[in-house]
Every structure is written in C-alpha cells, then in structure tokens.
Amino acid sequence: MVGAALARRAVDAGLRVVLSNSRGPATLADLVAELGERARAATPAETAAAAELVVAAVPLAVHEQLPREALAGRTVIDPTNYALYPGFSLPALDDDTLTSSQLVQRHLRDSHVVKTLHSIGPRQMLELSRPPGAPDRTALPLSGDDPAAKRRVTALLDVLGFDAVDIGSLAESWRSEPNTPLYALPYLGDPPPGLAPAEFVAWAQRAPGVPASAARIGALAASAVRGPAGFRL
Template sequence: MTTIGIIGAGHIGSQIARKAVELGYEVVISNSRGPETLTDFVAELGPRAKAATAAEAAAAGDFAVVTVPLKSIRDVPVQPLEGKIVIDTNNYYWERDGRFPELDSGQETTSGLLQKHLPTSKVAKGFNHIMAREITTDGTPAGTEGRRALATASDYPEAAELVTRFYDEFGFDTVNVGPLSESWRVERDRPAYVVRQTAAELTESLDRAPRTI
C-alpha cells in the first residue's frame, strides 16, 4: 500500500487527501498547528488517514505533497524527504507571502525555490492551477472527450512520471512543461491558471504565457 505524506492541510492538501483515500492510498497529513487539530478531519477520511507532525508525514510517505504558503517553505523538513519525490502545489501570492525579488524578476520559480530547499529530493510541480474544490469534482476517466488537463514540471523524469500517473488516477490528463525553470508558465495570473482546459488548450496557454506579470 502506497503512503502519501501531505505537508499542509489547507484547501488543496485536504482535497488531495480526500481523493487519495478514495483511491486506496494511505495518507499521513500534517499542518502547522499540530496533529491534534486534525482529529475531526482524519476521522472523516477514515482508517486510511492519520494526523502527524510535518516531519512524521514526510518520513511516512513513499512520496510527499508539499502544500504550504510560500513564506513557510523553509519550515518543510529536509532530511525525512531525502531521495523522495515531492509534489509542490505552491503559487506566489506576494500579498500573503511578502515579496520575493527573485520571483518578481523572473529569475526563479516557486517550485525551484522548494527544490533548492530540498536539494536531496525530487520536486515536481502539481495541482497548482486548479481550484481546490475541483480536484475532487472535475476528474473524468481516461479518454473522455474534453478531459481536463493539468501541468507538471520537474528536473527529474521519474518525478514528472509519478505526477502524470497520479493525475490520471485523479481523472486528469497531463501536459509536461519540462524542467522546473519552465514551471512559471503555469503559475498565478498566466493563461493556464485556474482555467479548465484540455491538453491541447493548456499547451497553447503555456506557449503564450508571459514570463513576468
């Protein structure tokens, strides 16, 4: 049985957890306030879910999902995620996170910053350009006409491949943007952001995305 460590139990993390449990995954989920604050949520999810600290969730997962505000990525545990694939859902909201000059200038990407923080992990972008509630409602079987597509990016092919499989299980096609340095194409305020698109439409949106906003 595959276990997913989910670091962050907000809108996106909780929806990924719900769908993952439905699909038969084991989930160990954490938040910044402590596992005791997740008692009701894990009870709702059932026996496949467990609340833990961030370090415990990171250690328990065969792979992990990091879904915390950008300002908090330095709190993500490093050593327990060594060698693991980490799906990063982040977007840069300077109103919430404060200014990051390297993002404002287009020199970095949000997932690139997480990869630098986790140098021994394999980071892949995922689930960042879909409304949280749609993670559990918009998926359809493979081959469905008009099936929604989501993007990923990674410096590691095996990480992008895992996201592609995970998306398919959730009911989405995948468009691979390439390395993390290209993941800005699917970040906030670009044409692909929180818009329901097929793979062809998403590819076109990624191609016309501006580097800086």
C-alpha cells in the same frame, strides 16, 4: 484548502494518505475522521518517512519550514503559488531570477520537486476528476527537473482522475503560475468583469469546474508570455 481537497480525492481514488501540519496531528482529528480508515495524521517528519509521494501544501512564505533532511530522496509535489501581500515579497521571484518551484527546490536540495496541482482550485479538483479515456477528462500542467519524478507524479494524477501535460523544467514552471492564461482560468471559465484580486479569489472558490483538455493546456503553456511574478492580494 488544496491539501484537504487533495486528500479527499486521493481517498476516494483508493489511496492511503498521511496528513500533517505545523500544529500537530491532534489538530487534524476531525479531517481524518471525515476521510475514514484510509487516512491518518502524523508529524511532518513521520509523514515524509511514510509517504511514497509528498505534497508540500504549505504557503510559499513558510517553505523553508519543510523538513529538508526527512524529505531527502523523496518526490515532492509543490502546489504553492507566489502571493504578494503587504510586508511580504521574494526578490528572487520578483526579478525572475527563480521561479517559485526553483525556490522550493533550492531549499529541498536533496529532493525531487515537481510543480503541479497549483493551478486548479479545491472545488474544481473535486468536480473535474474523470476516469481514463473520458472525453471530458481534464489535464493539469506539471514541470520538474527529474524525469523519473515526473513519471511518478503523472501516474498519481492519472489515479486521481487527471491527465498530465509536461511543460518542461522547473525553470519553465512560470508558464503555469499566476498572471498566465494557464493559471486557474482554464478550469473556471470567464470571471465576471471588474473583479478586484480578493473578489476574484472568492469567485474562484465558488465557481463550478470547467473541463480543460490536454490539448488546450499544452497550447496555453506554449503561448504563455512571462509577466510580473506573483498574485497580488
């Protein structure tokens, strides 16, 4: 869902996008037709070769399927989140040895991973984009270990209609992960009380977007306290 919403926002902003998935380009025909002439589908390796920036919008559980060699030297945006479910957990995340983006970076050892676009939902992404200088422009957190890669991603976010707040290295990316005040809620407002995790997800998918300024995002990142890793479904 995040990948499709981002593709729509990118095309609307005048960018060209190349889409891929694990099932083959033909399965993306309907989405490509909807997006229009600025979009096309390709294999993951072809997408990596064609794109200046790559968004790895895959479940964290399958991040090791990302084509390491094809993505070598590329700036890779990591929008993944750690969601625990029966039969799946990642000990290196559970004991805080790594953040989820450090795990992705460990696999993509020759790429430049930047964590962003993970803390805002598809509907809110489409609703909250604004031109530069708009008084209600929304900001998104980003983190990474390569300054040049972070500058490239900041420029992309600007084109997409968002400010960026640099919250540090990938080791600090936990500040915007699930179970922190910076994850999802700044763009949603207050949820109804008493929601179970699955109910929260359903509510978040329907909720209208709420603008969140760079000052607010920066303050939430600075005040974050590290808790249990992962969103429990």
